[in-house]
Amino acid sequence: MLVTNHVFAGAAIGAVLHRRPSLAFAAGVASHLAMDSLPHWGLPRVPESHALFLEVAKRDGVAGLAGIALLAGPARGIRSGVLAGIAGATILDVDKPARHFFDHNPVPAPIQGFHERIQREAPHRMRAEMAIAAGLLALSGLLVARGRSRSS
Numbered sequence: 307m308l309v310t311n312h313v314f315a316g317a318a319i320g321a322v323l324h325r326r327p328s329l330a331f332a333a334g335v336a337s338h339l340a341m342d343s344l345p346h347w348g349l350p351r352v353p354e355s356h357a358l359f360l361e362v363a364k365r366d367g368v369a370g371l372a373g374i375a376l377l378a379g380p381a382r383g384i385r386s387g388v389l390a391g392i393a394g395a396t397i398l399d400v401d402k403p404a405r406h407f408f409d410h411n412p413v414p415a416p417i418q419g420f421h422e423r424i425q426r427e428a429p430h431r432m433r434a435e436m437a438i439a440a441g442l443l444a445l446s447g448l449l450v451a452r453g454r455s456r457s458s
């Protein structure tokens with residue numbers, strides 16, 4: 307699943323669990339595994355897919371970073387929870403930028419293998435992925451706004 311969607315889900319979780327950042331982190335990790343096991347966009351893991359994957363990954367990475375700024379920036383009073391949720395929800399995907407930029411995957415092999423085995427990817431699901439992004443952005447934006455007003 308796009309890392310941007312994991313960012314939005316993590317922010318929503320963190321906004322709800324902002325008083326317990328370590329629980330927000332753990333719930334973020336759980337959300338990642340749950341979302342990756344649902345049908346989502348992805349390309350066959352063959353060399354011919356690499357250029358297109360990289361093109362999508364660049365945009366997804368920029369969108370994910372923008373999502374972090376958009377949701378954590380205004381999350382005054384609940385920011386540590388929101389960031390903990392986002393960190394948990396995205397940490398399993400660190401393998402992709404780490405391999406690309408440093409030619410090294412810091413994720414332990416058993417965890418990496420499990421993460422790869424649960425994927426339910428197909429190249430025709432980008433529209434669904436965009437719809438999920440829109441819904442999760444709206445949800446996380448509402449939860450951040452609500453958490454912020456309750457914490458002040």
Ligand SMILES: [Zn+2]
Pocket residue numbers: 307338342398399421
């Ligand atoms: Zn993943």
